Amino acid sequence: MAVVETVLTTDLLIQARNTARRQKVTSVIVPIATAAALVALWQVGVKGFGVPTYIAPAPSDVAATFVDKFPLLMQNFWPTFFESVAGFVVGNLAAILIAVAFVHSRNVERAFFPIAVFVNTIPILAIAPILVLIFGPGMTAKVVIAALICFFPTLVNMVRGLQAVSPQTLELARILSASKSEVFWKMRLPSSLPFLFSALKISATTCVIGAIVGEWVGADRGLGALIIDATFNFNSPLLYATVLMSSGLSVLLFALVSLTERRIVRW
Amino acid sequence: MESKETLVGQPVATRDLPAAKLSGATVRFGTYTAIEHLDLEIEAGAFYTILGPSGCGKSTLLRLVSDLIPAASGEVCVFGKSTEEARLAREFAFVFQDAALLPWRTALENVELPLEIGRKRNVRIPVGPRNPRELLELVGLKGRENALPHELSGGMRQRVAIARALLCQPKLLLMDEPFGALDEMTRDRLNLQLLEIWRETGTTILFVTHSISEAVFLGQKVIMLSANPGRLREVVDIELPEPREMKLRDTSDFTRHCAYLRELLETC
Numbered sequence: 001m002a003v004v005e006t007v008l009t010t011d012l013l014i015q016a017r018n019t020a021r022r023q024k025v026t027s028v029i030v031p032i033a034t035a036a037a038l039v040a041l042w043q044v045g046v047k048g049f050g051v052p053t054y055i056a057p058a059p060s061d062v063a064a065t066f067v068d069k070f071p072l073l074m075q076n077f078w079p080t081f082f083e084s085v086a087g088f089v090v091g092n093l094a095a096i097l098i099a100v101a102f103v104h105s106r107n108v109e110r111a112f113f114p115i116a117v118f119v120n121t122i123p124i125l126a127i128a129p130i131l132v133l134i135f136g137p138g139m140t141a142k143v144v145i146a147a148l149i150c151f152f153p154t155l156v157n158m159v160r161g162l163q164a165v166s167p168q169t170l171e172l173a174r175i176l177s178a179s180k181s182e183v184f185w186k187m188r189l190p191s192s193l194p195f196l197f198s199a200l201k202i203s204a205t206t207c208v209i210g211a212i213v214g215e216w217v218g219a220d221r222g223l224g225a226l227i228i229d230a231t232f233n234f235n236s237p238l239l240y241a242t243v244l245m246s247s248g249l250s251v252l253l254f255a256l257v258s259l260t261e262r263r264i265v266r267w
Numbered sequence: 268m269e270s271k272e273t274l275v276g277q278p279v280a281t282r283d284l285p286a287a288k289l290s291g292a293t294v295r296f297g298t299y300t301a302i303e304h305l306d307l308e309i310e311a312g313a314f315y316t317i318l319g320p321s322g323c324g325k326s327t328l329l330r331l332v333s334d335l336i337p338a339a340s341g342e343v344c345v346f347g348k349s350t351e352e353a354r355l356a357r358e359f360a361f362v363f364q365d366a367a368l369l370p371w372r373t374a375l376e377n378v379e380l381p382l383e384i385g386r387k388r389n390v391r392i393p394v395g396p397r398n399p400r401e402l403l404e405l406v407g408l409k410g411r412e413n414a415l416p417h418e419l420s421g422g423m424r425q426r427v428a429i430a431r432a433l434l435c436q437p438k439l440l441l442m443d444e445p446f447g448a449l450d451e452m453t454r455d456r457l458n459l460q461l462l463e464i465w466r467e468t469g470t471t472i473l474f475v476t477h478s479i480s481e482a483v484f485l486g487q488k489v490i491m492l493s494a495n496p497g498r499l500r501e502v503v504d505i506e507l508p509e510p511r512e513m514k515l516r517d518t519s520d521f522t523r524h525c526a527y528l529r530e531l532l533e534t535c
């Protein structure tokens with residue numbers, strides 16, 4: 001009896017493991033296959049209907065340009081990268097500090113939260129020229145625009161995160177006669193981390209958008225400037241390659257934040 | 268220890284003092300009266316369970332004793348001190364209904380938390396005879412020191428919370444339905460474990476529950492409160508053979524106590 005049961009369990013285990021492996025493989029293959037099929041469809045469509053390259057380049061044209069113009073793309077990649085990362089750091093740091101102030105004092109929140117909401121309602125495209133006028137055509141304006149776009153989601157999430165401590169945890173803190181700063185460092189700050197990382201993942205992609213919009217308004221370097229340049233010269237393959245490059249940057253930053261999150265937020 | 272004569276101004280031995288003494292204590296939340304004129308004396312070293320219909324202020328009573336909420340009028344003393352002084356001296360510990368563990372800390376780090384609070388401010392932290400590791404062993408969690416709370420079952424989390432509460436060797440342990448969310452088998456096992464801890468540490472326990480059999484099984488005395496507003500109904504002595512064992516529940520004495528409390532509860 002026992003032997004039969006053992007054999008049966010082992011069989012079931014192997015079956016379960018195989019199913020799990022198959023599911024894992026499927027979950028990787030399906031999205032890749034779908035993307036590849038769409039690219040193939042695009043290639044066939046553009047070539048088959050003879051669409052002119054300046055209207056819509058075929059994936060093969062884009063790939064060729066990507067390889068040919070790689071030095072040019074990289075030359076414009078780095079300014080955008082630095083602006084995005086600097087904006088990410090500045091915007092999120094400001095949001096975190098202001099969130100701490102909000103949680104610390106209801107009055108500060110009452111005074112400044114409406115202003116934060118107001119600034120957030122101004123379209124980034126409208127505020128970008130203003131900032132370029134103030135800060136000039138250099139990198140500063142782009143960093144500020146990228147920072148601004150990161151600011152609001154992090155502020156809102158961080159305030160929620162800092163308040164996400166359960167009432168019983170706060171009662172525990174009181175029983176232990178914890179000081180305000182102990183409650184902050186040992187309870188509020190750690191419990192805000194999952195919220196903070198949700199916001200950081202949003203801003204990892206949006207900070208690139210901020211930097212590029214800043215470059216549109218006035219810049220001679222950067223992926224944004226290259227996009228404008230390629231558009232006005234009807235150089236569609238270069239335009240597509242640049243767009244690919246900028247989403248690549250977003251994906252890179254997003255992946256970095258996700259990896260950091262996985263290492264820090266283990267609960 | 269028989270002699271209770273002490274000179275005026277000299278400290279009185281703690282065990283002669285009641286663990287908690289409430290005189291005419293009233294608690295109000297706005298216009299709502301949660302507890303009205305409560306007189307109660309908790310004898311040091313005893314195991315008290317608190318029963319009563321919902322809304323009778325069971326949890327409020329614990330929160331009043333532990334200085335989480337103030338009394339609107341009347342007086343509350345813990346070992347002869349004000350509740351605030353007792354809190355600052357860590358004379359009591361609290362075990363909540365949900366374990367209130369910090370999810371980013373391992374079981375061991377959660378037990379160590381009370382040592383970290385106040386360390387930088389040079390607060391004198393009383394330390395019991397057992398270190399955090401030994402406490403986890405005491406509650407039967409040896410080997411799970413590095414597990415995060417989400418990797419533990421509800422019963423295990425509650426045991427971590429108990430180990431944390433025992434760290435500063437409290438003379439009074441306040442427990443607010445600590446096993447309320449657990450299944451019956453886990454609850455039975457933890458009840459036995461808690462009795463063992465109580466006998467070994469000699470601490471006073473105030474244990475809120477809404478299970479009559481749990482109240483009888485654990486308590487030497489059952490404090491029955493009545494609702495709207497919360498008042499003391501009766502303190503019932505539970506005279507059952509010690510140490511208490513599971514099979515005690517099948518005896519007629521046990522059933523008799525339960526029946527009495529059930530009847531009493533219906534009139535509260």
